[in-house]
Amino acid sequence: MILNGTKTIQNNPLVKQLPTATVFTNKKFEVIYASDKFMSDFSFEAKNTFGKPINELFTTLSDNWEKKLYNYLTDESHDANLNYTLKSAAGSKWYKWACTAWQNDTGETIGLIIHFEDITEKKLKNEEGDRLQSLLDAMCEISQIGVWDYDILNDKLVCCDVIRKIYDVDQDYEFTFDAAISSYKDGYSRNTVSMLVHETMSKGTKWNEKLQFRTSKGKEIWVQIAGMPTYLDGKIVGVKGTLQNIEKEVQSETKTKENELLLRTLIDNLPxxxxxxxTESRKILVNKSECDYMGVDNADKLLGKSDFELFNEDVASLSRAEDLQVMETLIPILSRETINETKDGRIATFLTSKIPLLGNNGKAQGLVGISMDISDIKQKEQELRDLINVTSQQNRKLVNFAHIVSHNLRSHTANFSMLLDFLTNEKNEEEKTHIVKMLTHASDNLLETLENLNEVVAINTNINLERKPIRLNQRIVSVKRNLKEFLVNNNAKIINAISEHTAIKVIPSYIDSILMNFITNAVKYKHPDRPPLITLSAISENGFIVLSIEDNGLGIDLKKYGDKLFGMYKTFHDHSDSRGIGLYITKNQIEAMNGKVTVASEVGVGTTFKIYFNEQN
Structure with missing residues (x-):
């Protein structure tokens, strides 16, 4: 149909499936395509939507909406900031539009692509946030407890006015995370706050501690600092907490005793x-988790020992280099992934932090180390990567199969159409009879194609077929018996060098088909100057039983045809009975059993196929 000079078709199926509310318009802003989410979000009906200008669908647009949209037509880099309010019985909803130019194959702008984002919840949250922020500011001022928030992703630290008073800085002072950590007194206080923040970032724990703090004017005071994690989509993205000046409350306390007790209690209870x-990298303190990992029941078995006495030399050398770096530069190493291997061969992956332990002279007297065993997490990550790889391969196979189906069915359709057209226009009865025979042949070819495609689909979708252990030689004998007349007629010989005890775990019907295909191909593509000779052998290799099928036939030019060898309907020799489907189906059967197949060939000499049968899964 025609919409104001623009030709449109039925709603584009790809656009319909877009996960966002999206429309495509022409230059008159008339809707050409729309996603199903757009139709459902705004409760539109197709008959009242397609071909209608945007302003007729959204009647509460601002006055300058048309001017803005024209700008997007001329500048494809525009991002819209156009808000739309929808009134309903349940209240108002707010939407944000994002526009970009819609271009054809020649780069000409033919309309707009508009995405709609529901920002109602965000807008309401912002309004609620402003109200709560005002309330929080008042509470901070009354209680004199400051509030701070650290954004890990953007490395941004935000503090309230009460904290500015504690720091003794001006209103325009910009806080940074490193400077905030450095404001705590060298030694215990700075190390403790560093460890607490690390624990929150890595484990998501909450904490509340009394620490010594130095203001911008150099005055030392005691503060009460508390922290807890901030989450986004289940992941820790920040740390937030409170800060209070408690100098008067702790003036009479014994600082050294408190520091010792707090440190000991903290590390003994950390998971x-x-x-x-x-400074020599000898351990002078360890907690229970460290003892458990090292396989000792008493900390005395670790104290005074260096990494060279506890780990192999490579791991120990790397750890010592990290220790020297931290103690010389006074810059902590936070959340570094390391692999530790003890001398008894136990291996684990850790997320490790090392923080310099400063003395009163400002120099490092050692370091504090914190490690979290993430071996299970790394294993899950590898499993996820393996799953993604399998999924990607399956997706590529699906896309390739779809192209094959489309190509082959289109070819048959074109052939039928042409023959029917000839039949309709042909006057000669004898010629009509000939065309009918051609149609019958075309029908047989179509049926064969559908049967081939159906077999491939069955292989790739039937996940319930059970693999069973079988004796490989038994199957080879069975296939030879079924092919006896074929082998005799072609003067073919099979040399079987496979042990009687060789067993493989396969789908029985598949292995018969696989053996049949490779053996018949070896005979079918024999060399004209010699009788076909097929050699079968098998070895065990890296969790696979590898079956080799070697022939002395024509061979294949792998440089020319290697990437197409296992494709559907790909043939490489001028044989009248070649269909190019056998190797494609065989490869699918092998992969369906978690195996693989490789080929080596030399033109005029012969070909060797190696089939890998998975012994484990």
């Missing part, structure tokens, strides 16, 4: 491996 090393 992490914690240790302290001296």
């Amino acid at each position: 992490l491996n914690v240790f302290i090393k001296d």
Whole structure:
């Protein structure tokens, strides 16, 4: 149909499936295509939507909407900031539009692509956030407890006015995370706050501690600092907490005793491996988790020992280099992934942090180490990567199969159409009879194609077929018996070098088909100057039983045909009975059993196929 000079078709199926509310318009802003989500979000009906200008669908647009949309037509880099309010019985809803130019194959702008985002919840949250922020500011001022928020992803630290008073800085002072950590007194306080923040980032724990703090004017005070994690989509993205000046409350406390007790209590109850090393990288303190990992029941078995006495030399050398870097630069290493292997061969992956332990002279007297065992997480990551790889391969196979189906059915359709057209216009009865015979032949070819395609689909979709252990030689004998007349007629000889005890785990019907295809191909494509000779052998290799099928036939030019060898309807020799489907189906059967197939060939010499049968899964 025609919409104001623009030819349109039925709604594009790809656009319909878009996960966002999206429309395509022409230059008159009339809707050409629309996603199903757009139709459902705004409760539109197709008959009242397609061909209608945007302003007729959304009647509460701002006055300058048309001017903005014309701008997007001329500048494809525009991102819209056009808001739309929808009134309903349940209240108002807010939408944000994002526009970009819609171009054809020649780069000419033919309309707009508009995405709609529901920002109602965000807008309401912003309004609620403003109200809560005002309330929070008042509470902070009354209680004199400051609030801070650290954004890990953007490395941004935000603090309220009460904290500015504690820091003794001006209103325009910009806080940074590193500077905030450095504001705590060298030694215990700075190390403790560093460990607490690390624990929150890695484990998601909450904490509340009394620490010594130095203001911008150099005055030392005691503060009460608390922290907890901030989550987004289940992941820790920040740390937030409170800060209070408690100098008057702790003036009479014994600082050294409190520091010792707090540190000891903290590390003994952390579900992490914690240790302290001296300047020679000897452990002078370890917690229970560290003892458990090292396989000892008493910390005395670790104290005073270096990594060279506990780990192999490569791991120990790397750890010592990290220790020296931290103690010389006074810059902590946070959340570094390391692999530790003890001398008894136990291997684990850790997320490790090392923080310099400063003395009163400002120099490092050792370091504090924190490690979290993430071996299980790494294993899950590998399993996920393997799953993604399998899914990607399956998707590529599906797309390739779809192209094959489309191509072959289109070819048959074109052939039928042409023959029917000839039949309709042909006057000669004898010629009509000939055309009918051609149609019958074309019908047989179509039926054969459909049967081939159906077999491929069955292989790739039937996940319930059970693999069973079988004796490989038994199947080879059965196939030879079925092919006896064929082998005799072609003077073909099979040499079977496979042990009687060789067993493979396969789908029985598949292995018969696989053997039949490879053996008949070896005979079918024999060399004209010699009788066909087929050699079968098998070995065990890296969890696979590898079956080799070697022939002395024509061979294949792998440089020319290697990437097409296992394609559907691909043939490489001028044989009248070649269909190009056998190797394609065989490869699908092998892969359906978690196996693989490789080929080596030399033109005029012969070909060797190696079939890998998975012994494990």
